[in-house]
Amino acid sequence: MSIPFKSISISHRSAPLTIREQVALNEEESRAFAIKCKDLFGLQEMLIVSTCNRTEVYYNTPEDISSDLVKSLLIEKGLHQTQEYTPYFHHEADAEASLRHLFEVATGLQSKVVGDLQIPNQIKKAYQQSADLNLAGPYLHRLMHTIFYANKRVAQETSFRDGAASVSYATVALAEELSQAIAQPKVLILGLGEIGLDVCKNMEDKDFAEITIMNRTLEKAEKIAHDKPFRVAPIEDLWKEIAQADIIISSVRNQEPIITQAELKKLSILTFKYFIDLSVPRSIEEGIEKISGVLLYNIDTLKERADEALRIRMASVPDVRRIIDESVISFNDWSKEMEVSPTIHKLKNALEQIRKEEINRHLKGLNPQEAEKLEKITASLVQKIIKQPIIHLKAACKRGESDSMVDALNDLFNLEAYEEVDSNSPIQ
Numbered sequence: 001m002s003i004p005f006k007s008i009s010i011s012h013r014s015a016p017l018t019i020r021e022q023v024a025l026n027e028e029e030s031r032a033f034a035i036k037c038k039d040l041f042g043l044q045e046m047l048i049v050s051t052c053n054r055t056e057v058y059y060n061t062p063e064d065i066s067s068d069l070v071k072s073l074l075i076e077k078g079l080h081q082t083q084e085y086t087p088y089f090h091h092e093a094d095a096e097a098s099l100r101h102l103f104e105v106a107t108g109l110q111s112k113v114v115g116d117l118q119i120p121n122q123i124k125k126a127y128q129q130s131a132d133l134n135l136a137g138p139y140l141h142r143l144m145h146t147i148f149y150a151n152k153r154v155a156q157e158t159s160f161r162d163g164a165a166s167v168s169y170a171t172v173a174l175a176e177e178l179s180q181a182i183a184q185p186k187v188l189i190l191g192l193g194e195i196g197l198d199v200c201k202n203m204e205d206k207d208f209a210e211i212t213i214m215n216r217t218l219e220k221a222e223k224i225a226h227d228k229p230f231r232v233a234p235i236e237d238l239w240k241e242i243a244q245a246d247i248i249i250s251s252v253r254n255q256e257p258i259i260t261q262a263e264l265k266k267l268s269i270l271t272f273k274y275f276i277d278l279s280v281p282r283s284i285e286e287g288i289e290k291i292s293g294v295l296l297y298n299i300d301t302l303k304e305r306a307d308e309a310l311r312i313r314m315a316s317v318p319d320v321r322r323i324i325d326e327s328v329i330s331f332n333d334w335s336k337e338m339e340v341s342p343t344i345h346k347l348k349n350a351l352e353q354i355r356k357e358e359i360n361r362h363l364k365g366l367n368p369q370e371a372e373k374l375e376k377i378t379a380s381l382v383q384k385i386i387k388q389p390i391i392h393l394k395a396a397c398k399r400g401e402s403d404s405m406v407d408a409l410n411d412l413f414n415l416e417a418y419e420e421v422d423s424n425s426p427i428q
Contacts, residue, residue: 005095005139007102008066008073011054012112015088017194023077023085025050027129033076034133040072041065046135047144049105049126051119052201053112058102060139066091099143099331103324106147107154113166115313118205120151142334150327157323160316163309168198170305171276174297175247176208178274185209188245190238191252192220195278199249204228212241216252243267251278257285269293278302336397343406344390346415351382 045060074082108115127144130136164170179185192215212231215221277284289296
């Protein structure tokens with residue numbers, strides 16, 4: 001494939017969270033960086049994907065500007081000591097490898113949690129931004145729609161997206177299940193360490209409950225809640241918030257439980273109250289379910305759910321790879337045909353001009369009905385004449401042997417003498 005498709009990437013596979021979070025781009029930053037790259041490097045097609053686990057840039061240029069893109073990204077984030085961060089980035093100049101990597105990212109094969117349910121929407125948002133900024137040309141448009149179709153096939157033909165394959169996502173799924181019988185459910189997320197953050201991230205797009213987050217450091221909670229559908233409460237209001245919440249998710253690191261039977265008994269529990277303890281050591285005292293109306297789920301329960309879902313997903317990986325292989329082949333066939341599209345259009349244009357010239361020579365003396373019949377007959381002849389060369393040219397594209405046939409057609413019909421039409425027009 002001669003399309004110069006390249007990529008740069010930093011992900012959970014190459015960098016720790018402390019590095020990834022420094023280079024991650026929010027929506028506003030991603031847009032600003034895309035505009036800067038468009039102006040600075042003259043890019044026509046570009047896709048920026050930035051999530052909690054990866055930041056990647058895909059682009060089309062004959063030149064390899066990956067090193068310059070990495071430096072520009074780091075400077076954009078205020079990280080001027082670029083040499084400290086560049087080793088964490090992977091550069092891919094091979095178009096086939098970049099293409100396949102994007103398919104694997106978009107389907108969830110490269111996700112920290114295999115089969116991540118959020119990644120398709122994140123890819124769609126990235127594509128929408130490219131389209132809005134006029135950074136999506138024929139190649140990227142076709143590529144993204146091929147990816148969307150592959151994702152649809154993965155969802156319909158495999159079990160790759162079934163279940164909740166991480167503890168944090170299983171927690172959110174459980175909370176959603178438990179809240180179904182509650183009129184206006186309230187969820188309290190207590191503790192914003194790594195697992196608490198993951199729960200928050202998986203909750204962002206959910207609207208089944210009012211979500212309150214709480215942390216020992218109020219500033220951290222406020223920062224996480226910025227631009228998110230979360231309410232923030234100070235740790236001093238812990239028992240007030242527990243009294244109001246229907247579902248309490250705790251991932252607080254503490255040597256002793258902070259939620260105890262003694263304190264819970266002081267509350268007037270009129271409806272069911274569900275506690276989910278994700279902490280090690282436990283932050284919720286064992287045995288609180290003895291209190292009427294209280295139910296407790298611990299991390300082992302959630303891990304069993306997640307492990308079973310992950311087992312099912314991993315069993316589907318070969319089928320997902322097969323779908324990706326078929327999609328890549330289909331897309332590569334199209335991209336190769338794009339290379340000969342100008343030749344096909346020149347050939348059509350050349351034959352059409354010859355037809356028009358010959359018709360004009362014989363129009364005199366013909367009545368309107370005869371002229372119309374002549375128009376239809378000659379147009380049909382041209383279509384039949386051009387059909388076989390186009391079929392053979394497309395077949396040669398798939399074999400990677402189109403160059404010699406393009407040269408032969410140019411010589412036979414002197415195509416360069418005819419005006420070239422829009423090479424981005426669809427091939428018939």
